[in-house]
Amino acid sequence: MCGIVAYIGHRQAYPVIVKGLKRLEYRGYDSAGIALVNHGLKLYKKKGKVANLEESTLGQDLEGHIGIGHTRWATHGEPSDRNAHPHRSANGKLAMIHNGIIENYASLKQELIKKGYQFHSDTDTEVLLYFIEDIQKNNSSTLEEALRIALKRVVGAYVIVLIDEDNPDTLIAARKGSPLVIGIGKGEHFLASDASPIIEYTKEVVYVNDYEIAIIKADELILKNLGNERQTPFIQKLDLELAAIEKGGYDHFMLKEIFEQPHTIYDCLRGRLDAAQGTITMSGIQNNMELIKNANRILIIACGTSWHAGLVAEYVIEELCRIPVEVEYASEFRYRNPIIHKGDMIIAISQSGETADTLVAIERAKEQGAVILGIVNVVGSSISRISHAGAYTHAGPEIGVASTKAFTAQLTVLTMVALMIAKERNTISHDRYIHLLNELNEVPEKVKHALENADHIKAVALKYKDVSDALFLGRGYNFPIALEGALKLKEISYIHAEGYPAAEMKHGPIALVDESLPVVFVATKDTYHQKIISNIQEIKARKGKVIAVITEGDETITEMADDVLPIPEADELIAPIISTIPLQLLSYYIGVARGFDVDKPRNLAKSVTVE
Structure with missing residues (x-):
């Protein structure tokens, strides 16, 4: 959830950051923004996709070799231009991006309002930035020192990255509870929420630990703890290829x-x-x-x-x-x-x-x-x-x-x-x-075989793309797979779906069954096979539509069900790894048929780093 990208070095920062933000779109977000330093601080942000941000910056001054970028998933304050990151300090010299939640932001905000600060967003991030600025101003301290003091008062989770127009050769970052990785290049550094924006530039990275502050210049990386003690960066090699994220x-x-x-x-x-x-x-x-x-x-x-x-x-x-x-x-x-x-x-x-x-x-x-x-x-x-x-x-x-x-x-x-x-x-x-x-x-080969039915599953999906509800049922090892199948359909197609143990159907959910309700059974051959056949018969007796994930060659259920999704035979303990495959494809093809962006479902984030 949310995405951070920052750059300092010999390249133009804007294209590096924008490309990086696109790499992080999978995490889920509702607005995007970027700040650059070059003869002053320039800040651009926009509700919606990164493409909206790009369009809004056409013709703007985008020069600069240092910058920060962010994709926001709303927590405090609705998705809007003013709530998008980066945020600017009251004196206009600092800009900050933030992942996480500051739990005591309300009390900090009241303190700052009493001191005369006026807020321009609904976010906890702006509160934290003003708090850092206030400490720096009243203690005549450096930005690094002010950040260290502020973070000792903060309750919550954060990754923050700051730039300062008075120090255009330095990025400052800190982490607690949200991920931050720093890529090390030749005379340049890349910061991101994960490695995907970094991999095309360098494979040498440092994962920042909780309660660490990073002071980053083009040719220098310094890590310190909140006690101002230097830490030795542990440089790792990324085992990741660019093709894996395309x-x-x-x-x-x-x-x-x-x-x-x-x-x-x-x-x-x-x-x-x-x-x-x-x-x-x-x-x-x-x-x-x-x-x-x-x-x-x-x-x-x-x-x-x-x-x-x-x-x-x-x-x-x-x-x-x-x-x-x-x-x-x-x-x-x-x-x-x-x-x-x-x-x-x-x-x-x-x-x-x-x-x-x-x-x-x-x-x-x-x-x-x-x-x-x-x-x-x-x-x-x-x-x-x-x-x-x-x-x-x-x-x-x-x-x-x-x-x-x-x-x-x-x-x-x-x-x-x-x-x-x-x-x-x-x-x-x-x-x-x-x-x-x-x-x-044998599972890899059996999964490969199950995927060969993709065209058949697509045809089944098209039959049910307009339903409003679905029920997923399974027994034993397959009960959790029924839950997972229901979750996938909800996530991808926005169809209401519920998963249950098949025997629980009679304890309530069977009231939903009519000729318009598809009921998906995970019904591979196992200890419960005869029992689940009985459950299918109960659905058919009430005119429900039955889709069944079955073991290849299961003629009994094939004759009973409206549609079957066969998988290769496997031991019942191993079969769940394979039986989830047709349910993934079913959800995918229904979501696509309904015209939705299946890679980025609404309201969802890939990595949920706040509660």
């Missing part, structure tokens, strides 16, 4: 990412799973196995699609490892008073590794003695750094806001983790263990 001939990033899944799941397994040798190698798990395998309880903490991955993991871990598992919404977990025992294991799942609710939840659990295991996609992210152990999903950049390949990669990693624990605990037979390794090893 569409590559697909109409949308979402479609590209759906079709990348045979490759991304293979990358997730590569170097880890050796079916021939009967081994799984994940050093982050192995090095902490004594703590993990002896956990009395596992708590899985996540949000959104990652929460659905956690629900699948609950079934898998309890089945294979015989350890009790609870799955929690991070946003609820962080605000109640959960019972955490020393030695409990927390599995935190997050695509970005920056999800604010999940981050705060695991920080509190860690303080109470829990072992934290992070499952994230983004290398160097906050959750990966705070965790005791973990595993990267290796799904690569996911630009589409609605998660697809990150979800299947999460399921793959979680299944491998469960198998490793089960083997160590001797809760799985050798034959079952080898069977599941072979089943997991």
